[in-house]
Amino acid sequence: MAYIEDHSANGTFVNGERLEKGRKCPLTHNAEIALSLPHNKVFVFSDLMEDSLQSEYPKELRDKYIISKTLGRGACGEVKLAFDRSTYHKVAIKIINKRRFAADVLPDNDKPFNEKTEVEILKKVDHPCLIKIKDFFEGEDFYIVLELMKGGELFDRVLRPARLSEATCKLYFYQMLLAVQYLHKHGIIHRDLKLENVLLSSPEETCLIKITDFGQSKILGETSLMKTLCGTPDYLAPEVQDGTAGYGRSVDCWSLGVILFMCLSGYPPFSDKNKNTRLSLKEQISRGDYFYCAERWKHVSKEAFDLVQKLLTVDPDKRLKLEAALEHPWLQDEGMKRTFRQLLAQAQAPLPAPEAPPPPPGGRKRRRAREEAEGPRPQPCKAPRAPPPS
Incomplete structure (x- = not known):
C-alpha cells in the first residue's frame, strides 16, 4: 500500500480532501493530489498493480x-x-x-x-x-x-443554484452559433444539440466552448431532407416529431433556441414533468407552447427573449436562420466579441518552453560538507608556463 504524508506549510489535498498535518493517507489508483489549494492538482497516483x-x-x-x-x-x-x-x-x-x-x-x-x-x-x-x-x-x-475540456458540460453549469449571467450566456451562445454555422456551411446537420453536448474549456465562467457528439449528425447535399427521428426529446423541433414532410438545417436552430432558453432561465421550455400544463411533451413542442415563468425572466433583457422567441418558431420556414441570428441586436456586443477573440488568442498561443528548475535549497551547504568529509581533492597537474620571449 502506498501512503502520502503531509509535511507542508500550505496543505496537501487528496481527491479534494485536505490531509491533517503529519497524518498518513493511503493512496488508491487514480487519486488526485493537489498542493496549497484543492484545485491546484499536480499529481495523479497510478497504481502499477492495476495495469x-x-x-x-x-x-x-x-x-x-x-x-x-x-x-x-x-x-x-x-x-x-x-x-x-x-x-x-x-x-x-x-x-x-x-x-x-x-x-x-x-x-x-x-x-x-x-x-x-x-x-x-x-x-x-x-x-x-x-x-x-x-x-x-x-x-x-x-x-x-x-x-x-476541463470545464465539463454546460448542462452542469446551467443547473447550478447560481444562475448564469446574461453576459455569460451571450458569450457562450455566440460561439455556438459560429460553430453550427460552420457545420451547416460544410453540409453537416448536428441533429442532437443540447446542453450536455456543449463543453467548456475551463472551470472559469469566462471561457471558450466546444460542441461535441456527432454520433447523430448527418452529412447532406444542398437539397437533402431527412425523416429519421433523431435527437433528445426535449430539444426536438416540431417538424422532427411530425416525421412526414422531412426536415433540414432549421432543426438545429430550434435546438439552439431551447439551449438559450435554458441558459437564460435555468429551466426547460418544454417538459413532460411540467405541472403547469396538461399538454404532453409532443403537444407542447408541436404548438410551440413553452412555459413562461415571469419570475425567472424578469432580469433578462427584451432583446435576449426576442431572440429565443424567433428561434422557437414552430414553422421552420419562418424560424430565424443562423445568419439572421448572428445579426440579431442582442449579439451586436463588441465587448463580448472582443472577449471571445482574446480567449481564442490565448488558446491558440504556443505553450512557453519549460524553464530549468532552480538548484535545490541548501545545495551549496551540502556540497561543502561533503567536500570537507572527503578531504581535499587532488588538483590536475598544470604544465609549466613557457618563459616570455627575450
Whole structure:
C-alpha cells in the first residue's frame, strides 16, 4: 500500500480532501493530489498493480495512452480520462459500446449512433468551437480520442443554484452559433444539440466552448431532407416529431433556441414533468407552447427573449436562420466579441518552453560538507608556463 504524508506549510489535498498535518493517507489508483489549494492538482497516483485493468483495451491504444478514471457515461458508452504516454497531456477517450447496438435492426443510415459518421465528421471539421479528434481505435468497442475540456458540460453549469449571467450566456451562445454555422456551411446537420453536448474549456465562467457528439449528425447535399427521428426529446423541433414532410438545417436552430432558453432561465421550455400544463411533451413542442415563468425572466433583457422567441418558431420556414441570428441586436456586443477573440488568442498561443528548475535549497551547504568529509581533492597537474620571449 502506498501512503502520502503531509509535511507542508500550505496543505496537501487528496481527491479534494485536505490531509491533517503529519497524518498518513493511503493512496488508491487514480487519486488526485493537489498542493496549497484543492484545485491546484499536480499529481495523479497510478497504481502499477492495476495495469491488468488496462488489458481490456486494444494494444495500439494502450501503447499510446494510459487510461484513467471515468469522466461520464451516456447512452452510447462512457468517456474516460487518459494521458498521452509521450507528453503526459490529458485527453478524453469516448468509448462506444458495440454490443449495445449489435441487435439494432434499423438500416445503417437510420441507426441512433453511427461511429463511422462521427469519426468522419470529426476528422473533417476544423473550427475553434468544435471538439477536435486526436485518434481513433477499434477493438471490441470503438475508441475516439478527443481533446479534454476541463470545464465539463454546460448542462452542469446551467443547473447550478447560481444562475448564469446574461453576459455569460451571450458569450457562450455566440460561439455556438459560429460553430453550427460552420457545420451547416460544410453540409453537416448536428441533429442532437443540447446542453450536455456543449463543453467548456475551463472551470472559469469566462471561457471558450466546444460542441461535441456527432454520433447523430448527418452529412447532406444542398437539397437533402431527412425523416429519421433523431435527437433528445426535449430539444426536438416540431417538424422532427411530425416525421412526414422531412426536415433540414432549421432543426438545429430550434435546438439552439431551447439551449438559450435554458441558459437564460435555468429551466426547460418544454417538459413532460411540467405541472403547469396538461399538454404532453409532443403537444407542447408541436404548438410551440413553452412555459413562461415571469419570475425567472424578469432580469433578462427584451432583446435576449426576442431572440429565443424567433428561434422557437414552430414553422421552420419562418424560424430565424443562423445568419439572421448572428445579426440579431442582442449579439451586436463588441465587448463580448472582443472577449471571445482574446480567449481564442490565448488558446491558440504556443505553450512557453519549460524553464530549468532552480538548484535545490541548501545545495551549496551540502556540497561543502561533503567536500570537507572527503578531504581535499587532488588538483590536475598544470604544465609549466613557457618563459616570455627575450
